[in-house]
Amino acid sequence: MNAADAARGVPSRSRLRASRWPARLDLLQSLSGLLLALFLIAHMFFVSSILVSQQAFYTIARFFEGAAFLAEPRPWIVSCVVGVVMALFMLHAWLALRKFPASFRQYRIFIEHKEQLRHSDTGLWWVQLWTGFALFFLASVHLFGMLTQPELIGPYESADRIWTGNMWPIYLLLLFAVEIHGGIGLYRLALKWGWLQGADPLAGRRRLRIARTCFSLFFLGLGLVTLLAYVQLGIAHADRAGERYVPHKAASRLAGHERPGGLEFALSRRPGE
Ligand code: HEM
Numbered sequence: 001m002n003a004a005d006a007a008r009g010v011p012s013r014s015r016l017r018a019s020r021w022p023a024r025l026d027l028l029q030s031l032s033g034l035l036l037a038l039f040l041i042a043h044m045f046f047v048s049s050i051l052v053s054q055q056a057f058y059t060i061a062r063f064f065e066g067a068a069f070l071a072e073p074r075p076w077i078v079s080c081v082v083g084v085v086m087a088l089f090m091l092h093a094w095l096a097l098r099k100f101p102a103s104f105r106q107y108r109i110f111i112e113h114k115e116q117l118r119h120s121d122t123g124l125w126w127v128q129l130w131t132g133f134a135l136f137f138l139a140s141v142h143l144f145g146m147l148t149q150p151e152l153i154g155p156y157e158s159a160d161r162i163w164t165g166n167m168w169p170i171y172l173l174l175l176f177a178v179e180i181h182g183g184i185g186l187y188r189l190a191l192k193w194g195w196l197q198g199a200d201p202l203a204g205r206r207r208l209r210i211a212r213t214c215f216s217l218f219f220l221g222l223g224l225v226t227l228l229a230y231v232q233l234g235i236a237h238a239d240r241a242g243e244r245y246v247p248h249k250a251a252s253r254l255a256g257h258e259r260p261g262g263l264e265f266a267l268s269r270r271p272g273e
Contacts (some may be wrong), residue, residue, distance in 0.1 A: 025095055030189055032092040037182050045221055048226040052235070054155035058245055061153045078150035086143050121191075124184050131181035138174040150179020156237055156245040164241040168227065175223040177235055183216035190261060 046064075049059040064081070065073035101107040114122050145161070146153070152161065160239050162168050190196055197204030238242070 004223055025098065029092065029095040030192065032095065033185050034189060036085075036088055036092055037186055039088075040182055041219075044222060044226075045174060048222050050155060050158075050229050051226060054233075054245065055247055057155050057158075058247060065150070075150035078153065079147050082143060082147040082150070086147065089139060089143065093132070100129065100133075121188075124188070128184045128188070131177045131184075134173065134177045135181060138170060138177055141170055142174060154245045155233065156243060157242075159212055159230045159233035160236055160241045162227070162230045162247060164238055168231055168234075171227055173221065175227065179216050179219045179223065182219075183212045186215065187212035235270075 032184075046060050047057075048066075049060050062073045064078050065075050066077050067073040101110055110126075114126060145167075162171060187208055190204065196208065197209075198207070
């Protein structure tokens with residue numbers, strides 16, 4: 001840059017060179033969103049194992065505490081996994097904040113554009129923004145519970161939390177917010193990075209829309225049926241809320257051999273109770 005340019009305040013060529021950071025941050029946002037979506041797909045299947053049996057859910061919960069390879073289950077392992085998911089969730093939310101309208105003026109401009117364009121994908125972005133905003137609060141409540149009480153994951157423990165602990169309205173809202181947000185997120189990722197689009201872009205977009213609707217409906221349906229199963233179990237177990245699930249206890253109860261106050265009752269209590 002020569003002295004005359006400097007005097008006129010013309011920026012140097014190196015300062016004009018476009019920064020790569022916006023693109024890197026965009027990539028990071030896509031990647032963190034994809035990892036969260038994959039985690040949530042797996043999570044939904046684990047949680048819905050209650051539909052198979054109480055024993056199936058109990059076994060999966062203990063598996064994540066290392067029961068298969070340690071002498072006894074260690075709930076802190078679950079807390080560590082929750083910590084990683086929380087970090088990913090925070091990173092994803094922080095990156096998304098860059099795109100939120102930052103002032104009333106920006107908000108008005110976006111609404112005007114949205115109304116002028118009447119473009120369905122622009123509308124979807126708006127839905128994603130609001131469901132994402134709701135997730136800040138709803139997912140934080142759930143994650144904090146899982147982080148601090150990992151030992152209370154089990155058929156009775158989860159059902160008691162959902163019914164007697166009044167968590168079901170939070171889970172219901174969380175379920176809708178996360179499935180709608182995740183479905184739109186994956187659809188936008190596929191459009192952005194050109195996945196599954198084929199030779200004809202219009203037909204590709206139509207296919208992706210169908211896939212998005214099927215994805216959201218499937219996981220919403222599975223989530224609602226699962227939540228209903230926990231609510232039913234929570235209602236049935238309400239008079240014994242706080243009692244822990246013990247597999248052989250459930251088995252002997254089924255067989256009609258349970259004697260109140262016996263060894264099984266002692267086993268079902270937490271240390272110190
Ligand atoms: C490692 C982290 C996580 C763990 C260990 C975990 C575990 C669980 C468990 C055990 C339940 C059954 C109910 C209960 O026990 O309270 C549940 C339900 C649920 N979780 Fe998570 N979760 C995690 C992360 C998340 C995240 C990040 C989201 C969404 C942003 C989420 C959304 C849900 C929803 C919507 C339900 C209700 C499912 C239904 O319809 O029955 N979870 N989770």
